[in-house]
Amino acid sequence: MTLSNVWKITLEIGQQPPEFQIHLNDLNGNDFNSIFRDNLPMFQLELRDETSRGQFSPCFVSAVPGSFYGRLFAANTLHFIHSSYSLMWISKIPKEVELLNKDNIYMASASPQQVLDAYYNQFRIDFSTFLRCRSEEIVSGGRMVLTVLGRRGHEDACREGCCYIWEVLALVLKQMVAEGLIEEEKLHSFNIPIYTPSPREVEEEVEKEGSFGINHLETSEISWADLSNEFRSTDEPDWHYVSRGVRAVSEPLLSEHFGGFVMDQIFEKYSEILHDCSTKEPETKFVNVTVSVTRN
Ligand SMILES: C[S@@+](CC[C@H](N)C(=O)[O-])C[C@H]1O[C@@H](n2cnc3c(N)ncnc32)[C@H](O)[C@@H]1O
Numbered sequence: 001m002t003l004s005n006v007w008k009i010t011l012e013i014g015q016q017p018p019e020f021q022i023h024l025n026d027l028n029g030n031d032f033n034s035i036f037r038d039n040l041p042m043f044q045l046e047l048r049d050e051t052s053r054g055q056f057s058p059c060f061v062s063a064v065p066g067s068f069y070g071r072l073f074a075a076n077t078l079h080f081i082h083s084s085y086s087l088m089w090i091s092k093i094p095k096e097v098e099l100l101n102k103d104n105i106y107m108a109s110a111s112p113q114q115v116l117d118a119y120y121n122q123f124r125i126d127f128s129t130f131l132r133c134r135s136e137e138i139v140s141g142g143r144m145v146l147t148v149l150g151r152r153g154h155e156d157a158c159r160e161g162c163c164y165i166w167e168v169l170a171l172v173l174k175q176m177v178a179e180g181l182i183e184e185e186k187l188h189s190f191n192i193p194i195y196t197p198s199p200r201e202v203e204e205e206v207e208k209e210g211s212f213g214i215n216h217l218e219t220s221e222i223s224w225a226d227l228s229n230e231f232r233s234t235d236e237p238d239w240h241y242v243s244r245g246v247r248a249v250s251e252p253l254l255s256e257h258f259g260g261f262v263m264d265q266i267f268e269k270y271s272e273i274l275h276d277c278s279t280k281e282p283e284t285k286f287v288n289v290t291v292s293v294t295r296n
Pocket residue numbers: 025026027030066067068069083084085086089091249
């Protein structure tokens with residue numbers, strides 16, 4: 001339900017519409033100014049048009065910088081929490097991964113079992129910390145809807161979901177090492193801090209932490225081709241568009257590790273490889289795991 005729907009329903013039943021206070025959270029380095037400058041004015045105008053035909057719409061927006069793996073808000077102050085495509089980012093690369101995953105940059109099929117276990121353990125620690133922190137901040141009966149990039153339920157964590165995008169990136173980085181554009185040592189010490197959980201893994205952590213009851217848990221999928229065609233009229237996937245999406249997500253990590261000067265080359269090669277491999281991987285899909293919970 002959108003904010004304007006809530007506004008309309010309360011007016012229809014003769015009640016005063018509620019005032020909304022919305023807090024936007026991201027890491028300290030996020031450019032909150034760009035959201036306030038480029039997105040917020042349009043959002044407020046649209047809301048005003050939809051809700052009150054020119055009257056003031058009571059919706060106040062503020063930014064809260066910091067990691068969601070720690071406390072962000074005062075106790076018992078939130079009524080609804082939404083997180084989208086963020087909780088698969090784990091808080092750090094575990095030591096075992098740094099030591100044992102030198103030839104890969106993620107959970108690859110060639111990664112040792114200790115690497116897969118270490119990624120999963122880090123996800124469990126982080127996700128239960130997130131649940132504990134939010135459980136202190138949300139009121140009893142408050143709700144959370146979390147969508148995370150995940151897996152359908154396949155037990156093999158390195159065969160599903162977003163693994164393919166990182167396999168392609170690993171291929172690009174190895175090519176660049178071979179061409180002398182990147183130091184091999186740099187590649188060995190690079191790992192992506194993401195874990196894509198299955199619905200069962202999400203369910204187990206929510207139940208183990210114990211503060212929330214699950215209302216609904218589901219998976220949904222979006223294919224690469226659909227994603228790349230969202231704004232296009234042809235059926236031909238736009239691999240540059242997919243490559244730009246992967247760049248938006250991974251560039252901060254890559255440029256910090258390898259230096260900003262190689263970014264254009266990395267992503268030019270990335271779309272070339274995607275294009276060449278597209279006939280082999282036509283059904284590559286992103287899997288979303290969404291859970292809706294209520295604070296006990
Ligand atoms: C893929 S973007 C998703 C953005 C938006 N929620 C959406 O659905 O389009 C992931 C965001 O999570 C943020 N993020 C990652 N780890 C975080 C953490 N520990 N605390 C707060 N934000 C984090 C990143 O900075 C990034 O902006």
